[in-house]
Amino acid sequence: MQAVAKKLDEQDCLASFREQFCLPEGVIYLDGNSLGPLPVAAKQRAVEVVTQQWGQDLITSWNKHAWIDLPQQCGEQIAPLIGAAPGQVICCDSISVNLFKVLSGAIRMQPGRRKVMTTSDNFPTDIYTIEGLSEQLGEDRCELVLVDEESIEAMLDESIAVLLLTQVNFRSGRLLDMKEITRTAHAKGILVVWDLAHSAGALPVHLDAHEADFAVGCTYKYLNGGPGAPAFIYVAKRHQQQFKQPVSGWMGHASPFTFGSAYAPAAGVKQNLSGTPAVIAMSVLEAALSVWKDVDILQVRQKSMAMGEFFLECLRVLELDSVLPCVSPSAAKERGSQLAFRHEHAYAICQAWIEAGVVADFRAPDRLRVGFAPLYISFQAVWEACEKLKCLIEEQRYLEARFRLQQTVT
Numbered sequence: 001m002q003a004v005a006k007k008l009d010e011q012d013c014l015a016s017f018r019e020q021f022c023l024p025e026g027v028i029y030l031d032g033n034s035l036g037p038l039p040v041a042a043k044q045r046a047v048e049v050v051t052q053q054w055g056q057d058l059i060t061s062w063n064k065h066a067w068i069d070l071p072q073q074c075g076e077q078i079a080p081l082i083g084a085a086p087g088q089v090i091c092c093d094s095i096s097v098n099l100f101k102v103l104s105g106a107i108r109m110q111p112g113r114r115k116v117m118t119t120s121d122n123f124p125t126d127i128y129t130i131e132g133l134s135e136q137l138g139e140d141r142c143e144l145v146l147v148d149e150e151s152i153e154a155m156l157d158e159s160i161a162v163l164l165l166t167q168v169n170f171r172s173g174r175l176l177d178m179k180e181i182t183r184t185a186h187a188k189g190i191l192v193v194w195d196l197a198h199s200a201g202a203l204p205v206h207l208d209a210h211e212a213d214f215a216v217g218c219t220y221k222y223l224n225g226g227p228g229a230p231a232f233i234y235v236a237k238r239h240q241q242q243f244k245q246p247v248s249g250w251m252g253h254a255s256p257f258t259f260g261s262a263y264a265p266a267a268g269v270k271q272n273l274s275g276t277p278a279v280i281a282m283s284v285l286e287a288a289l290s291v292w293k294d295v296d297i298l299q300v301r302q303k304s305m306a307m308g309e310f311f312l313e314c315l316r317v318l319e320l321d322s323v324l325p326c327v328s329p330s331a332a333k334e335r336g337s338q339l340a341f342r343h344e345h346a347y348a349i350c351q352a353w354i355e356a357g358v359v360a361d362f363r364a365p366d367r368l369r370v371g372f373a374p375l376y377i378s379f380q381a382v383w384e385a386c387e388k389l390k391c392l393i394e395e396q397r398y399l400e401a402r403f404r405l406q407q408t409v410t
Ligand SMILES: Cc1ncc(COP(=O)(O)O)c(C=O)c1O
Pocket: 094, 095, 096, 097, 123, 125, 126, 166, 170, 195, 197, 198, 218, 231
């Protein structure tokens, strides 16, 4: 497999992007699906925005360094990656807050319907936000409906106001069919909100072409914007007149610096801003996004699928496939950029793997999750990671890690 990996690396047209990232020596990072690493440009920008822009230029930076435009500028940098024409994406807040804004506005656009449907295996915040909204508005205006991922389309009917789905399941990596589901939902008059947390920067997304109504996503995973980096929100052009989000703060006002007492929302996607943007984080994000201007997202997808397949092949060759059964869909086309494996000691294995220099993550109750970020991972690194996994499992090193964990807990 070493030779296969070497050959795949030689053919890799994305290999040169690796030098645009600061990655610690001796670490194989398979967790970019949770927190992307530090881009060189972002590191430089962090120093510049703090020392020069804030430190020296002070408040003049709102104009001098265009701080005021950062939310829209970052939104426009993300737009091509998610298939959105200009004027529909803006960066602000977190996914959770943006979900609250989008769902509130979407429900108001559906008089006579109150059900908001999502999947029972969705990321918790997506479910919690609907629950919170239901408490806020009352069950007669917002009612949470949970369905299995397998029966989404079968459960769609005219009583549903909004369908909220995460395109790539955070646990299993399963990729939903955005085109088909959106089409079926629209035929029943349902508005669809897509959570792109595990899609943006991992695979091509076609929000406009598939006529998505709204979307949210984060920038700290595959987009490498840094821990807690601002999220984004997409509102399709055709809804921008009618859509009203509830956190009507001054930054979303049509004319914030007139300081008028009556709220008038900004035209377009800008009304989704509420308060002052987190300028330092947003500026660092802007630099991180600059990496993507030369990236072909189709090549990212091809490499990510090839890596997933290669990882599975390595496990087979090392006879680990029965020890760690894969619980992600078997076809690469039906997955995002991650794989999940079941093991009763998944947590301890993950810890022992980290100690051996391979960072992956664990998701309760028993999943080992491995993410492939094609801009900075090589096939040889993937093979090396699998060899280390084989070693620690053979030597049962994870049992030591489990013992240490118990010591820590007690
Ligand atoms: C699918 C999904 N949605 C939402 C979130 C949470 O986003 P935020 O922390 O920006 O609210 C995550 C992960 O953190 C996620 O995986």
